[in-house]
Amino acid sequence: xxxxxxxxxxxxxxxxxxxxxxxxxxxxxxxxxxxxxxxxxxxxxxxxxxxxxxxxxxxxxxxxxxxxxxxxxxxxxxxxxxxxxxxxxxxxxxxxxxxxxxxxxxxxxxxxxxxxxxxxxxxxxxxxxxxxxxxxxxxxxxxxxxxxxxxxxxxxxxxxxxxxxxxxxxxxxxxxxxxxxxxxxxxxxxxxxxxxxxxxxxxxxxxxxxxxxxxxxxxxxxxxxxxxxxxxxxxxxxxxxxxxxxxxxxxxxxxxxxxxxxxxxxxxxxxxxxxxxxxxxxxxxxxxxxxxxxxxxxxxxxxxxxxxxxxxxxxxxxxxxxxxxxxxxxxxxxxxxxxxxxxxxxxxxxxxxxxxxxxxxxxxxxxxxxxxxxxxxxxxxxxxxx
Amino acid sequence: xxxxxxxxxxxxxxxxxxxxxxxxxxxxxxxxxxxxxxxxxxxxxxxxxxxxxxxxxxxxxxxxxxxxxxxxxxxxxxxxxxxxxxxxxxxxxxxxxxxxxxxxxxxxxxxxxxxxxxxxxxxxxxxxxxxxxxxxxxxxxxxxxxxxxxxxxxxxxxxxxxxxxxxxxxxxxxxxxxxxxxxxxxxxxxxxxxxxxxxxxxxxxxxxxxxxxxxxxxxxxxxxxxxxxxxxxxxxxxxxxxxxxxxxxxxxxxxxxxxxxxxxxxxxxxxxxxxxxxxxxxxxxxxxxxxxxxxxxxxxxxx
Numbered sequence: 001x002x003x004x005x006x007x008x009x010x011x012x013x014x015x016x017x018x019x020x021x022x023x024x025x026x027x028x029x030x031x032x033x034x035x036x037x038x039x040x041x042x043x044x045x046x047x048x049x050x051x052x053x054x055x056x057x058x059x060x061x062x063x064x065x066x067x068x069x070x071x072x073x074x075x076x077x078x079x080x081x082x083x084x085x086x087x088x089x090x091x092x093x094x095x096x097x098x099x100x101x102x103x104x105x106x107x108x109x110x111x112x113x114x115x116x117x118x119x120x121x122x123x124x125x126x127x128x129x130x131x132x133x134x135x136x137x138x139x140x141x142x143x144x145x146x147x148x149x150x151x152x153x154x155x156x157x158x159x160x161x162x163x164x165x166x167x168x169x170x171x172x173x174x175x176x177x178x179x180x181x182x183x184x185x186x187x188x189x190x191x192x193x194x195x196x197x198x199x200x201x202x203x204x205x206x207x208x209x210x211x212x213x214x215x216x217x218x219x220x221x222x223x224x225x226x227x228x229x230x231x232x233x234x235x236x237x238x239x240x241x242x243x244x245x246x247x248x249x250x251x252x253x254x255x256x257x258x259x260x261x262x263x264x265x266x267x268x269x270x271x272x273x274x275x276x277x278x279x280x281x282x283x284x285x286x287x288x289x290x291x292x293x294x295x296x297x298x299x300x301x302x303x304x305x306x307x308x309x310x311x312x313x314x315x316x317x318x319x320x321x322x323x324x325x326x327x328x329x330x331x332x333x334x335x336x337x338x339x340x341x342x343x344x345x346x347x348x349x350x351x352x353x354x355x356x357x358x359x360x361x362x363x364x365x366x367x368x369x370x371x372x373x374x375x376x377x378x379x380x381x382x383x384x385x386x
Numbered sequence: 387x388x389x390x391x392x393x394x395x396x397x398x399x400x401x402x403x404x405x406x407x408x409x410x411x412x413x414x415x416x417x418x419x420x421x422x423x424x425x426x427x428x429x430x431x432x433x434x435x436x437x438x439x440x441x442x443x444x445x446x447x448x449x450x451x452x453x454x455x456x457x458x459x460x461x462x463x464x465x466x467x468x469x470x471x472x473x474x475x476x477x478x479x480x481x482x483x484x485x486x487x488x489x490x491x492x493x494x495x496x497x498x499x500x501x502x503x504x505x506x507x508x509x510x511x512x513x514x515x516x517x518x519x520x521x522x523x524x525x526x527x528x529x530x531x532x533x534x535x536x537x538x539x540x541x542x543x544x545x546x547x548x549x550x551x552x553x554x555x556x557x558x559x560x561x562x563x564x565x566x567x568x569x570x571x572x573x574x575x576x577x578x579x580x581x582x583x584x585x586x587x588x589x590x591x592x593x594x595x596x597x598x599x600x601x602x603x604x605x606x607x608x609x610x611x612x613x614x615x616x617x618x619x620x621x622x623x624x625x626x627x628x629x630x631x632x633x634x635x636x637x638x639x640x641x642x643x644x645x646x647x648x649x650x651x652x653x654x655x656x657x658x659x660x661x662x663x664x665x666x667x668x669x670x671x672x673x674x675x676x677x678x679x680x681x682x683x684x685x686x687x688x689x
Contacts (some may be wrong), residue, residue, distance in 0.1 A: 058461050059467065061464060062468065066464070197424045200449045205435050211441050
């Protein structure tokens with residue numbers, strides 16, 4: 001199945017009350033397939049074909065506040081257009097769910113993949129999941145609803161999938177029966193706030209300096225709390241839906257997937273589809289006797305501090321492969337990982353490779369080269385790998 | 387204020403923090419009376435949102451939501467779709483000031499009307515960005531002073547005519563759009579009620595005095611809103627399934643002089659000082675008249 005269609009299928013299973021989306025490359029296959037479901041009467045979801053992404057996220061806000069599950073999908077420029085409302089949805093504690101087809105930011109305009117869009121949205125208060133392949137796209141979509149809607153969380157979430165590399169990728173994968181999914185993911189029932197004439201409530205008031213800070217803190221706390229919920233949901237899902245195709249996903253989903261890290265001296269850190277290539281290289285290098293592994297970040301927000309520390313603490317060197325930048329500063333994931341070890345006595349040497357920006361191919365031999373540079377400690381601390 | 391023939395229930399309660407003489411607050415009382423209990427209100431960022439919801443207080447006795455400045459029509463779209471999904475039959479009413487409606491939220495509004503959601507959008511039109519301190523909007527009338535269209539040696543105030551939003555929305559194929567004024571409250575109430583009860587996307591532009599922004603006496607808000615109608619500045623009309631139906635002013639030859647309306651408002655003071663700017667006032671009067679003639683023609687021709 002195409003990974004985009006895997007997402008559409010998962011969304012159909014979750015049956016949001018309202019779907020609102022605007023077409024943007026490379027997200028289009030997702031919404032086209034959903035349109036077909038609606039046209040064929042295969043889903044009960046109301047589907048609003050909005051006039052912009054700004055409107056898409058706003059309609060999801062309204063639907064979620066009315067008490068139904070809501071979903072949208074977008075990419076790069078579309079996410080940027082939504083930016084103002086991303087903060088409002090999380091601030092209002094509405095569990096809107098989104099798929100983000102990761103795509104580079106303009107200018108120059110590019111339809112190809114990197115992570116600049118979602119990384120730039122790291123502070124908007126949304127939970128961010130990153131998928132490696134079609135199976136994970138499907139699974140994480142089912143799980144994101146459950147995490148977002150949990151009453152200990154009530155935060156929006158996005159599943160990030162690499163544009164083209166994943167959105168247009170066909171892969172063997174396993175799907176689940178509707179009744180099993182229904183059991184895992186019951187209908188959304190808001191207990192906190194809902195627009196209902198029988199119990200009138202005011203949502204989205206003005207917060208004066210005397211109140212704003214506490215409300216902001218409670219949102220930050222909820223994001224921290226979501227770690228526990230994410231781990232619970234990952235565990236429940238992994239048990240309910242065991243692996244059927246070897247290698248299509250980890251046996252037990254976790255915020256940081258450790259791949260052959262046990263005795264590893266050098267550990268790669270990455271997110272998304274590139275982890276597939278890294279795993280191949282890790283296997284190859286292991287055959288040659290190299291002690292190398294991968295720590296795959298599955299959840300980037302909330303930042304999996306403890307899981308990453310645990311994964312990396314025994315490594316001699318860490319190589320972060322990063323698909324986004326922060327002009328004028330270090331790349332964000334690199335900096336965040338380095339700061340994890342600031343208070344630790346024992347800390348690995350950590351370096352960063354900026355790769356695959358704007359859809360630049362990252363090949364197996366590139367990964368091997370990065371391993372060699374890390375092993376021999378060659379090159380700059382932050383190196384652009386063209 | 388109690389008006390004969392209007393429901394007594396108040397869903398926009400007293401104790402809110404609007405200015406004395408606020409026309410928008412009067413507008414909201416009319417809107418909520420017309421809406422009734424089984425309604426959900428969506429509000430744009432603006433004066434009314436600010437004065438009515440200082441957390442943890444609220445003036446709203448109906449379910450009410452505010453998201454951002456420009457997107458009330460889109461939030462309303464989502465609510466309407468959610469209600470449809472749940473099989474609920476609740477009215478959805480989006481409310482915005484003229485800045486939210488004519489300018490920044492125009493694309494959202496157009497999109498929601500094109501898609502044909504069953505909702506009503508009401509603009510309380512006080513002809514400038516009042517919440518941020520009286521800046522010009524697409525609805526600010528020709529010749530009016532605002533802080534970003536000040537009068538001066540080379541300026542008569544705003545130099546562009548007001549956007550004709552009512553007709554733009556009628557052109558979307560809306561089954562009901564109307565222009566109303568808080569000065570004629572019973573008429574406004576009827577129009578609001580018709581809009582809310584009509585299926586499909588409907589619109590009411592509700593002219594509402596802003597004494598703070600218009601530099602007018604707080605006790606004259608209703609008088610000014612009546613004069614706007616009687617001078618022809620704010621004609622009362624409906625467009626029902628594409629056909630015009632005119633109310634006041636009935637007789638184009640018996641319009642009150644425009645000056646009577648302008649003189650009550652500090653935003654037009656520069657048109658009378660140091661001496662009367664006859665040319666500008668005449669130009670405005672002619673344009674008002676022309677607009678009325680057009681409306682009458684539409685009605686006569688059954689358009």
